Every structure is written in C-alpha cells, then in structure tokens.
Amino acid sequence: MEENVVSEFLVHLREGNADHPPLSAASAGRAVVAVRGFHKFAVRDGLAQADPAAAVRPPTPAKRLPKALPLADIERILDAASAPGTALALRDRAMLELLYASGARISEAVGLDVDDLDLDTAAVLLRGKGSKERVVPFGSLAGEALGAYLVRGRPALSASGAGNPALFLNARGGRLSRQSAWTVLVRAADRAGVTAEVSPHTLRHSFATHLIDGGADVRVVQELLGHASVTTTQVYTLVTVDSLREVYATAHPRALG
Helix, strand or coil, X not given: CCHHHHHHHHHHHHHCCCCCCCCCHHHHHHHHHHHHHHHHHHHHCCXXXXXXXXXXXXXXXXXXXXXXXXXXXHHHHHHHHCCCCCHHHHHXXXXXXXXXXXXXCHHHHHCCEHHHEECCCCEEEEECHHHCEEEEECCHHHHHHHHHHXXXXXXXXXXXXXXXXXXXXXXXXCECCHHHHHHHHHHHHHHHCCCCCCCHHHHHHHHHHHHHHCCCCHHHHHHHHCCCCHHHHCHHHHHHHHHHHHHHHHHCCCCCC
C-alpha cells in the first residue's frame, strides 16, 4: 500500500458518496488514527517493511464556538438566584455575580478565600491553571452582591463551621464544592425559565463574548480569562464576526442577492 492510498481514503471519508455520507473532521480523524495505529503495529512486528500512513495527518476539527447567553438571560438567572432572600440565596447571588463579572472558572471561584477579595478596590485574586495568579476587577453590581453576602449571609453560614477561610460556604460552614456551585447555577436558570443549556463555563463564555462585543481588546480579555495564549481567546472574536455576519445578512438589501 502507498501513502496516496491512505490519503485518498481520508478524502473519501470527508467527501462521502451515494452510499456513505461524509464524515466530520473529528470522525474522519479517529478513522485515520486507527489506520495509522494498524500500520505502525504492522511495521513494528515485521509484518510490513514501510508505514504508508506515517505522513498522513488527521484533519483538524473545526473550533467549536463557545455558547454565550444573552444579557437578558444572565440577568434573569441572577435575579432568580437571590429570590428567597436567605443566607444561601445571598451566597448564590454573590457567587453567580462574581462568575459573570470576572470570567472566573468555577474551580477558581470555589477556591477563593475571603482574603482574596478586595471590595475597596473591586478586585479579586484568582488562581488559575498551573497555580498562576491574576487580579481581575469586577463591577459595582457584583460588589454590592458580595458585600451583602459578607455582611448578612456568610456570618450565618460560618456559625455552623469552624472558622473556614473560604469565601463561599455551604450550609454546614464548609467550603462550597464545585458540584454544589454547578447545582446552584442550574437551579437558578431553571427558576428563571432559561431553556438554553447552562453551565458555569457558560457564564465565563458570556463574560468574554460580551466584552468582545462591547469593544474590548482581545489581549485584555486574554489577561482577564487567564489564557496562556491569545489564540485561545481569539475564538471569541469568531463569535463576534458570526454575529456581525448575521446582522449583515438580515439588514443589507443585497446580502442574499
């Protein structure tokens, strides 16, 4: 077998025919990886002298655009989180406000201690991947929610614990877990009537997308998100371009001509 046969096989997978629909880049890639593994095994065990698949690379899957919620849905979720007015509701509102205001990962948020938060300067110290630290500002609405929680909510929760330094506490006074924080968001979204699939990462995506849509420089957003490379952040510019294209297609008189 020659290298061009393996390459043609990949092309066939991607293009398909009357009997077989075309495969996505990810599916075709998995098939090519299997073929490469088989030929590598054959050469290693002396069943073949050369590997015709060695130079054939799987196709690169298309980047999945992150899903962001409209601002109206974000606001409904935040309002729904604080509806009961209890200590837990104050915590839930403060945590979700901070997630959207800072773009923090859920693991970063539940890992916060009280001392990581500075209400005077409206900034929070986040510890990201690889223990890299970054200081991220947050807005006045998040500051108000955090202040209310620290004054009226957290003292009630900490009374059940043993002086836990965590910012966000559970009902027993311990550090809120990542899973519990996820549940807080999902329940708030359900109460708010938001039908889109929602996760803590959805708030992070919405934070970044709304900043880019508002004119923020991609490198500033990179720093706020704690991305090591700007190429990771640039996926959000694709969302903006996609939105512009949609508006253009709807508004321009000759867009569909």
